[in-house]
Amino acid sequence: MSNNIEFATEDKLEYCFFPNASGCLQFRVKAPHDAHIALSPEAGEVDPMYEIFIGGWGNTKSIIRKNRTKPDVAEAPTPNILSGDEFRGFWIRWNNGQIGVGREGDFSPFLSWTDSERVNIEYVGVCTGWGSSGNWIIQPAAPGGGSSGGGGACGAQCWVASSGGAVPPSGFAGGEDNGESVYVVRANYNGALIPGKLVPSHGQAYVPWGGAENPVQEYEVLCDFPGQWLANSGGNIPANAVPGGQSEDGEPLYIGRTVHDGCLTIGKIQPSHGVLYIPYGGQELSFSDYEILCS
Template sequence: MPIELQTEDRLEYTFFPNASGLLQFRVRAPNDAHIALSPSASEATPMYEVFIGGWGNSKSVIRKNRTKPDVAEASTPGFLNPDEFRGFWIRWESGLISVGHEGNAAPFLEWRDFEQVPIEYVGVCTGWGATGAWIIEEARGGAPAMGSRGNFSNVCWVAARNGEVPPRAFAGGEDNGEPVYVARANFNGGLIPGKLVASHGTAYVPWGGQENAVPEYEVLCDFPGNWIACSGGNVPPNAVTAGQSEEGEPLYVGRVVHDGSLTVGKVQPSHGVVYIPYGGTELGFQDYEILVQ
């Protein structure tokens, strides 16, 4: 059964257990619907807060540990309404926090924290002149696919290093007869999708115009997905979210044939291309294949 509650203009959270990785709710408020994601039933450190319709119902943010600056923000004028319920979802998985509208798979607010705080409780409140009515869906084990693009709950990344290939690694390409595996790595403040070539003893990620070798990486494993044709920044809603740029933009897995090699790289929607690491450089292609579920 859904949880129905009222919140006063007090900025005091009401907490309830939710370790499912997904919060689905509807809220009726003029502004400032606040949600806390916490490891305990209190305002703890570390913890995250999501403010929807803050600053006079003009923008939404993600905040960590109740301190500024906010780690992510989006312009969201009119997202809340004092006379009708508006539906939203919040998802957290592998340190990625995504916020979106009910019925829309694409998040309007997203940020990755490499600390990966374990979330066990969710709290809600209103303030700054607002009271709220909430309808919160029952927490369920395993989040449905309506969450952020890529449905992280079905994606397995295994840590490896120095050319190691984990069992059941997903091969997304080929170079001179050798499998090229889908990999990702932390690099210059981002989590960047790229390729693993085992014989080279390293993975590679495209960044800053270069093919960058990264000896420590993660490999996509146990993955049943498919590749579909794509162009520009038209990322399909079931694309696999594999990381994010240093500025917080979600990144996806793409591939393209170049110089006789089927090479895996990153899709950066705002640039309208897939970037592949190849021959020491970062190469961009407008037409490519993208990995989907």
């Protein structure tokens, strides 16, 4: 991809920072051990700040720590997770103090932690050290968490472009409307990328925005996804929640559903509002208790 960021880091434990407030980082790294990532509100090492060490301690374990202090807040055994001979891919997601770290192509994190403090992450830094240098490929920030046609960032969701009520093969059905399957979709609307529902017999999808149920002819369908729905409420988003888009202000949006008027309806979760919004009966309706789609 032509707009990837590619560079090398020396064996010196000095972070190279770049802006990323998307809540999601997708990258590939070639290093024998000790690939370090910082999540910071500024372009430097400050407090508060998070650090993620992948393949530390001789490429045997990975950790999350806060404010460069011990003890580490989370750790996992990850033997031989890095390689000095080939690139290995990873993703990191963060939202409202919840951090998840996973391998490229995996839906679930191998390392996660929740902080009661909500740190506003604006920059990401990377470095290598402890006898290791590295080569990095940083993919562009993509809060929606995927790309049309498969692959994609931050959990490898596969979003396939479609229109006119058509459902691509392996479309993910997450709801029901009068006995008809309803599918998880997202669509661009008024500067936002919004999760919503596809009712095939209607010949269109719907997204909630501006108090209304908004019909859209062109959309993307979530496909080939072995996810699960978990009971949730308010604006606390699990670390393994599936990012489904972003608001017009750049806030990550997530995929939720609830039963209303006898129908299981899919919509968007906006964490700052603390509710799920569904498109139904011409309106945008809000619910504080709902199910959220997770990997």
